[in-house]
Amino acid sequence: VAQTLDRYVETDDSPRAEIREECFFFGSSSSNAALYGRTHLPTGRRRDIGVVMVSPLGRERLRVCREMANLGRHIARAGFPVFRLDYRGEGESGGTFEESTIRTRIEDTVDGANELRGRTGVKSVVLVGLHLGAVVAALSTRLSGADRLILCDPVWSPQAYARQLFRANVLQQSQYFGEIAVAESVLREQIDAGESMTVYGFPMAAPLIRDLETLDLEGPLREFAWSSAILYFAANNQAPHREILKMSEWLGGEGRCAVRAVPASFSWSTRKLWTPNLTVLNEAVVSWLQQSDERQLVGSPRTTPAYQPELVRVGSGA
Amino acid sequence: MFGSRPEDLEDGMSFLEQGILDSTGVLELVGHLEDRYGVAVTDNELVPANLDSIDRLCAFLGRKGASIQ
Numbered sequence: 001v002a003q004t005l006d007r008y009v010e011t012d013d014s015p016r017a018e019i020r021e022e023c024f025f026f027g028s029s030s031s032n033a034a035l036y037g038r039t040h041l042p043t044g045r046r047r048d049i050g051v052v053m054v055s056p057l058g059r060e061r062l063r064v065c066r067e068m069a070n071l072g073r074h075i076a077r078a079g080f081p082v083f084r085l086d087y088r089g090e091g092e093s094g095g096t097f098e099e100s101t102i103r104t105r106i107e108d109t110v111d112g113a114n115e116l117r118g119r120t121g122v123k124s125v126v127l128v129g130l131h132l133g134a135v136v137a138a139l140s141t142r143l144s145g146a147d148r149l150i151l152c153d154p155v156w157s158p159q160a161y162a163r164q165l166f167r168a169n170v171l172q173q174s175q176y177f178g179e180i181a182v183a184e185s186v187l188r189e190q191i192d193a194g195e196s197m198t199v200y201g202f203p204m205a206a207p208l209i210r211d212l213e214t215l216d217l218e219g220p221l222r223e224f225a226w227s228s229a230i231l232y233f234a235a236n237n238q239a240p241h242r243e244i245l246k247m248s249e250w251l252g253g254e255g256r257c258a259v260r261a262v263p264a265s266f267s268w269s270t271r272k273l274w275t276p277n278l279t280v281l282n283e284a285v286v287s288w289l290q291q292s293d294e295r296q297l298v299g300s301p302r303t304t305p306a307y308q309p310e311l312v313r314v315g316s317g318a
Numbered sequence: 319m320f321g322s323r324p325e326d327l328e329d330g331m332s333f334l335e336q337g338i339l340d341s342t343g344v345l346e347l348v349g350h351l352e353d354r355y356g357v358a359v360t361d362n363e364l365v366p367a368n369l370d371s372i373d374r375l376c377a378f379l380g381r382k383g384a385s386i387q
């Protein structure tokens with residue numbers, strides 16, 4: 001019982017260093033929406049590396065809302081300035097969720113990185129993304145100028161992820177009404193006709209679905225020439241999934257991309273909305289950041305001096 | 319996937335009744351089946367009769383033509 005409680009009841013066991021936290025709105029460079037941001041700032045020794053946290057989508061963001069705060073504080077107590085934001089259409093930020101696409105999330109991430117630089121003067125930016133947020137982080141490196149990347153339990157197939165959104169709608173119909181009134185094929189027709197479908201209360205529209213279904217991860221990951229880490233949950237010491245290894249290879253393989261198991265179990269699709277205590281994930285992130293700071297950056301910009309928007313292939317997002 | 323030790327899971331044990339899996343978490347299981355065993359699961363097959371124990375999963379995968387031991 002004690003072990004179970006330890007796993008689920010939040011305990012703040014991060015280092016005791018003091019941090020300062022601020023909340024504010026900041027401007028979006030690509031829309032009229034005001035974005036809501038927060039910083040977790042070390043008050044003692046501050047490193048020159050700042051962290052932008054890239055949250056997952058919709059209901060999954062709610063699932064790890066508290067974990068994102070815990071992780072941000074844990075990182076800040078290790079001396080790294082941290083920036084978190086609500087993406088357009090989520091939380092306190094302006095806009096509607098239906099407008100949210102992979103492209104808008106990339107834009108918001110870039111704005112977040114610039115806001116972090118402006119507020120703290122950090123020289124280097126790390127993007128830390130969870131699940132679909134890891135995909136957004138990976139696609140944002142070039143525009144944001146990030147030179148380190150941490151992918152936490154990344155979605156490795158955006159196409160399969162999109163399929164699961166349809167399935168979630170269908171499953172909910174079955175659970176609430178005892179039948180599937182609107183089949184997946186009909187949902188697709190409705191999406192194509194410009195309607196949205198509700199997935200756990202979040203309206204998903206065609207631009208987001210198309211972004212997911214047409215995403216190419218290999219190109220952007222191969223273009224990222226700096227240090228990265230992929231963290232995956234492995235409660236029973238499982239080896240990394242083959243697709244994780246493939247992503248690692250795209251990121252430069254051993255020496256440039258660390259693949260580390262996080263000894264915890266975690267489900268993104270459970271009905272439970274509370275966040276289990278993911279201290280082990282927090283420690284893994286901080287451990288890699290500290291090692292990354294202590295040694296020089298691995299890698300070098302290959303041929304990527306400037307961002308070329310057409311290289312981020314995200315379908316027909318707005 | 320479930321966070322429990324594999325040896326604690328009996329073949330006939332209901333995932334839902336035991337709290338191992340909930341009605342939403344079944345999506346994760348289905349994704350795993352498709353990824354690991356190469357089967358395609360249709361909407362109408364997302365029911366406990368197919369997915370709610372190791373025994374039911376084996377029978378379901380067998381009907382879907384997956385190669386299982």
